[in-house]
Amino acid sequence: MTQTAPLIGQPRRKSGLATVIGLLWRDKFAFCAALFLLVVIVCALIGPALLEDAATKQNLRGRNAPPFDMARDWEFFFGADALGRPLLVRIIVAAQNTMMIAAGAVFFSALIGSTLGLAAGWLKGRASQVILRLGDVIMSFPSLLLAVIVLYMLDPSVFNIIIVLAITRIPVYLRTARAEVLEVRERMFVQAAKVMGASDLRIVFRHILPVVLPTLLTIATLDFAFVMLAESSLSFLGIGIQPPEITWGLMVSQGRPYLTNAWWLSFWPGLAIILTTLSLNLLSNWMRIALDPVQRWRLEMGGRKND
Amino acid sequence: MKKFIGKRAVASAISLVGLVVLVFFLSRLTGDPTDLYLPVDASLQAREQFREINGLNDPLMVQFGRYVADLAVLDFGNSIRRSRPAIDVVLEGFAWTLWLACVTMLLVTFAAIVIGSLAAFRVGGVFDRIATFFSLIGASAPDFWIAIVAIVVFAVNLRWLPTSGTGTIWHWVLPVSVLFIRPFGLILQVVRGSMIGVLSSAYVKTARAKGVRNRPIIFVHGLRNGMLPVITVIGDQAAGILNGAVVVETIFGFPGIGKLMIDSILQRDFNVVLAAIMVSALAIFLMNLLIDLAYAMLDPRIRY
Numbered sequence: 001m002t003q004t005a006p007l008i009g010q011p012r013r014k015s016g017l018a019t020v021i022g023l024l025w026r027d028k029f030a031f032c033a034a035l036f037l038l039v040v041i042v043c044a045l046i047g048p049a050l051l052e053d054a055a056t057k058q059n060l061r062g063r064n065a066p067p068f069d070m071a072r073d074w075e076f077f078f079g080a081d082a083l084g085r086p087l088l089v090r091i092i093v094a095a096q097n098t099m100m101i102a103a104g105a106v107f108f109s110a111l112i113g114s115t116l117g118l119a120a121g122w123l124k125g126r127a128s129q130v131i132l133r134l135g136d137v138i139m140s141f142p143s144l145l146l147a148v149i150v151l152y153m154l155d156p157s158v159f160n161i162i163i164v165l166a167i168t169r170i171p172v173y174l175r176t177a178r179a180e181v182l183e184v185r186e187r188m189f190v191q192a193a194k195v196m197g198a199s200d201l202r203i204v205f206r207h208i209l210p211v212v213l214p215t216l217l218t219i220a221t222l223d224f225a226f227v228m229l230a231e232s233s234l235s236f237l238g239i240g241i242q243p244p245e246i247t248w249g250l251m252v253s254q255g256r257p258y259l260t261n262a263w264w265l266s267f268w269p270g271l272a273i274i275l276t277t278l279s280l281n282l283l284s285n286w287m288r289i290a291l292d293p294v295q296r297w298r299l300e301m302g303g304r305k306n307d
Numbered sequence: 308m309k310k311f312i313g314k315r316a317v318a319s320a321i322s323l324v325g326l327v328v329l330v331f332f333l334s335r336l337t338g339d340p341t342d343l344y345l346p347v348d349a350s351l352q353a354r355e356q357f358r359e360i361n362g363l364n365d366p367l368m369v370q371f372g373r374y375v376a377d378l379a380v381l382d383f384g385n386s387i388r389r390s391r392p393a394i395d396v397v398l399e400g401f402a403w404t405l406w407l408a409c410v411t412m413l414l415v416t417f418a419a420i421v422i423g424s425l426a427a428f429r430v431g432g433v434f435d436r437i438a439t440f441f442s443l444i445g446a447s448a449p450d451f452w453i454a455i456v457a458i459v460v461f462a463v464n465l466r467w468l469p470t471s472g473t474g475t476i477w478h479w480v481l482p483v484s485v486l487f488i489r490p491f492g493l494i495l496q497v498v499r500g501s502m503i504g505v506l507s508s509a510y511v512k513t514a515r516a517k518g519v520r521n522r523p524i525i526f527v528h529g530l531r532n533g534m535l536p537v538i539t540v541i542g543d544q545a546a547g548i549l550n551g552a553v554v555v556e557t558i559f560g561f562p563g564i565g566k567l568m569i570d571s572i573l574q575r576d577f578n579v580v581l582a583a584i585m586v587s588a589l590a591i592f593l594m595n596l597l598i599d600l601a602y603a604m605l606d607p608r609i610r611y
Contacts, residue, residue, distance in 0.1 A: 137322035146326075148553070149580070152572055153333050229449050233554050236451045237569065252452055259459050270452030277447035285443075 023290045026299045030286035033279035040276055044099040047092040056244070058083045067264045079264040081254065087264065091272050094246040098273075101158060101247070102228040105165035110220045113170040117177025118212070122185065122204050132178070135171040147230070151239045161240055165227050176219055180212040214291035221284040225277035232273055248273045312596065319592045323585065330584055331371055331577070339363065340387055340575040361387055374581075383585075384578035388571075393578035397564065397586050403473070404556070404563035405590075408548040410479070411486045416541055419491050423498025424525050424533070430503055438495065445492025454485045454558045471560030482559045486552055490544035497540045498533065505533040534605055542598035546591045 024031045059080070067079035067087075078087040120131040147164045154160050184190065185208065193203050232249025234240030241247045243254075248269040255265025290299055341357050349357075358364045362373065377384060383394040426438040461481065462470040469478050505511065506529050514528050553565035560566075564583055571579040 133318060133321075136318055137325065148569060149330060149333060149572055153336050225447060232449050233451060237554065237557065249449070249451075252449075252455070256455055259455055260463050263456075263459055266452070266455055270449060270456070273449045273452065274444070274447055277449070278444060281443050281447050 020290075023296075023299045024286070027286050027289075029282050033282035033286075036275060036279045037283065040095055040099065040279075043092045044095040048096045051089045051093055056085065058085060066262075067268075078268045079262070081251075081265050087251075087268050090246060090251065091248065091269055094248050094251055094269070095272075097158065097241060097245055098228065098231070098247045098249070098276075101161055101165070101231045101241075102224050104158075104162035105169065105227045105231075106220050106224050108162065108166035109169035109223070110173050110216065112166070113173025114177045114212075114216055116170070117174040118181055118204050118209065120174065121178040121181025122200065122208070128178075131174065135174045138168065139171045147234060148237070148239050151234065156240055156242055158241065158245070161231060161234065165230055168230075169223055169227065172219060172223060173216060176215060177212055180215055181208055184208050184211050214287070218284050218287045218291065221280055221287060225280040225284075228273065228277055228280075311599075315596065315599075316592070319588070323588050326584060326588065327581060328371075330581060331374065332367065334572070334575070334577045334580055335367060335370075337572075337575055340577075343575055344387065383582040386571075386576055386579045388574050388576045388579075393576075393582040394586075396579055397567065397582040400562060400564040400567035400583070401586050401590070403561065404549060404552065404565065407479075407482060407486065407552065407556075407561065407563060408545055411483050411548060412490070412541065412545045414483070415487055415490045415494060415544070419494035420498055420530070420534075420537070423495040424502050424530060426495075427499045427502035427506055427533075428521070428525055435499075439499070442492040442495040442499075445488045446496065447492070448488055450485055450489060451554045451558060453488060454481070454555055457481055457485060458558070471558075473561060478559075482552075482555050482561050485559075486548060486555050490541075490547075493544065494537065494540050498537050501536045502529055502533040505529045508532075531605065535602065538598055538601050538605070542594060546594050549587060549590050549594065 024034055067077065078091070080086055081090065116131050116134075120128040147161075147168065150164050151160060181204075190203060190207055193207050198207070231240055231247065232252070235247050235249035236253040238253065241250050243250065251269035252266045252273075255262070255267075255269070258265050286299075290296060339358075340361070341354050341363065345354060345357055355364075362370060365373070374384065381394075383392065383397075385391065386393045386396050389396055422438050423442075426432075426435040429435055458470050458481070461468045468480050469475075470481075472478050502525075506525070511524060511528055514524055519528070552561075552563065553569055555561070556563040556566040557569060564587060568580060568583045570576075571583065
C-alpha cells in the first residue's frame with residue numbers, strides 16, 4: 001500500500017502552523033473571522049501605547065463631527081464623539097480593556113472550572129458531589145444581577161469585573177469537563193495507563209486532558225463572545241467600567257443621549273462588538289470541526305458538498 | 308420521581324439561603340438609604356426618625372435576625388421607596404416579565420424549530436446558508452445596541468412604534484423583537500445541529516424508503532428525537548429572560564422585575580432586592596423542573 005493515489009486535497013506532512021492555516025483557508029468564513037480577530041488583538045496590544053493621546057484629546061469645535069468626512073484626518077473617518085475625540089481611535093484604544101476583561105474572565109473560569117471538572121470526573125464519590133453542588137449553586141444565581149450587586153458594592157475596576165464574570169462562568173467548564181472525563185476514563189488507554197502504574201495526576205493531565213482539551217477550547221471561544229457581551233451590558237448599564245477608562249460597551253452607552261442627532265457615536269462601537277462576537281462564533285464553529293478527528297475530513301476535502 | 312424533586316428542592320433551597328445571606332449583608336455595605344431619601348439639609352432628628360422607622364438603627368446581626376423571623380411568616384418587609392409591601396411590588400414586576408418571557412419564548416421556539424428543521428433538511432443549501440448566517444449574527448448581537456438602533460430607526464425616524472412604556476400592543480413590539488434575536492440565533496443553531504444528526508439516522512432513512520412524505524419525516528419522525536438537546540437551551544434562554552431582561556427592560560422603560568431590581572439596588576431599597584431575588588430564584592427552580600419533566604416525557608428511557 002505504498003503507491004496509493006494521492007487523496008484529493010490531502011496535504012503532505014506539514015508543520016503544525018501550516019496545517020492550521022490550511023484548514024482555516026478551507027473555511028473562508030472562519031479565515032476572515034481569524035483575520036479580523038488578529039486585527040483586534042493587535043489593536044488591543046499596541047493601540048493604547050500609540051494612540052492614547054489622540055484618543056483623549058478634546059476638540060470642542062469638532063463635537064459630534066459626522067463620519068466619512070474626508071476633509072479631516074484619518075482619525076476622524078468614523079466621526080467624533082461629544083467632546084470632539086476621534087471615534088476610530090477611541091475604538092482602537094478601547095479594544096484593550098474590552099479584550100483584556102473578556103480574556104481574563106475566560107482564562108480564570110476555564111482554568112478553575114476545568115480543573116474542578118477534571119477532579120469531579122476522576123474522583124467520583126463525595127468530593128465529586130461537593131464540586132457538582134458548587135456548580136449548581138453558581139448556576140442558580142441570577143448571574144447578571146449578581147454581577148450588578150457585587151460591582152455596585154465593590155469598586156468596578158477591571159480586576160473586579162474579571163473576577164465576577166469568571167465566577168459566573170465556572171459551571172460551564174466544570175460540567176463539560178466532568179461529562180467528558182466520565183466517558184474517557186472508561187476507555188482502554190486509560191485502563192492501560194492505570195495498569196502500568198501511572199499516578200492519578202499523570203493519568204488525568206497526560207492522558208485524559210489532551211482528549212478533553214479540544215472541547216474545552218471550543219467552549220472557551222464561544223464563551224469569550226458571551227463574556228464580552230456580558231461586560232458590554234454591564235458597562236452599558238453604568239455598573240461596569242467607569243470613565244475615563246473605556247470599553248466598547250461604555251462607548252455605546254456614552255453615545256446614547258446623542259442618538260437622535262449623532263447616530264455614529266453608538267453605532268461604531270456596537271458594530272465592533274457585533275463583528276468581534278460574530279468572528280468568535282464563526283471560529284468556534286470551525287474549531288468544533290477542525291479539532292474533531294472524526295469530522296476533520298470535511299475541511300480536508302475542501303469543497304462544501306459533503307457537509 | 309418525588310425523591311428527585313425533593314433532592315432538587317433541597318439543593319436550590321441551600322443556594323437560595325446562601326444568596327439571601329450574601330445579598331443581605333453586601334447590600335447594606337453600599338451605604339445608608341437615609342442619605343438618599345431625605346434632603347441634604349434634613350435635621351439629625353429627622354434622620355434618626357427615618358432610621359428608626361425602617362429599622363436601620365440596630366446592629367446588622369439584629370436586623371438580619373428580624374428579617375429572617377419576618378420571613379418565617381412570609382413577611383418580606385416594606386419597600387422604603389414605595390411604602391408598600393416589598394413582595395407586592397416584586398410580584399407586579401414579575402407578572403410583567405413573565406408575560407414578556409412567555410410571548411418572546413413562544414415566538415422564538417416556534418420560529419427556531421421550524422426554520423432550524425428546514426435548514427437541517429437540506430444541509431448546505433441556500434436556505435440553510437441564509438438561516439445559519441442570520442442565526443450566527445443573531446447569536447452575536449449585543450441586545451442593548453440592537454435596542455437603541457431599533458429605537459432610532461422605528462421610533463424616532465419612522466415614527467411607527469412608541470419608544471417606551473406599556474400602554475398598547477404596539478409598546479410590546481420593540482421589546483419582544485429585541486429579546487427575540489439572541490435566543491432565536493442560539494436555539495436555531497442547536498435545532499439545526501440536532502436535526503442533522505437525527506435526519507441522517509437509520510430510522511429516518513427507513514421511513515423515507517417506505518414513502519413517507521418530507522413534512523411528516525421532519526416534523527413528526529425527526530423532531531421528536533431532535534428536541535431533547537433543544538429543550539435544554541430553550542430552558543436556559545427562558546430562565547435568562549425570567550431572570551430579568553435587565554438591559555431591554557431598562558431601555559424600553561418596561562416595568563419588569565429586571566428594571567425593578569436595578570432600580571432598587573441603586574435606590575438602596577434592600578427589601579425589594581431580596582424579595583426580587585427570591586421570587587426569580589423560585590421561578591428558575593420551577594423552570595428547571597419543568598424542563599426535566601419535559602425530558603422524561605419526550606424520552607421514555609429517562610427516569611428520575
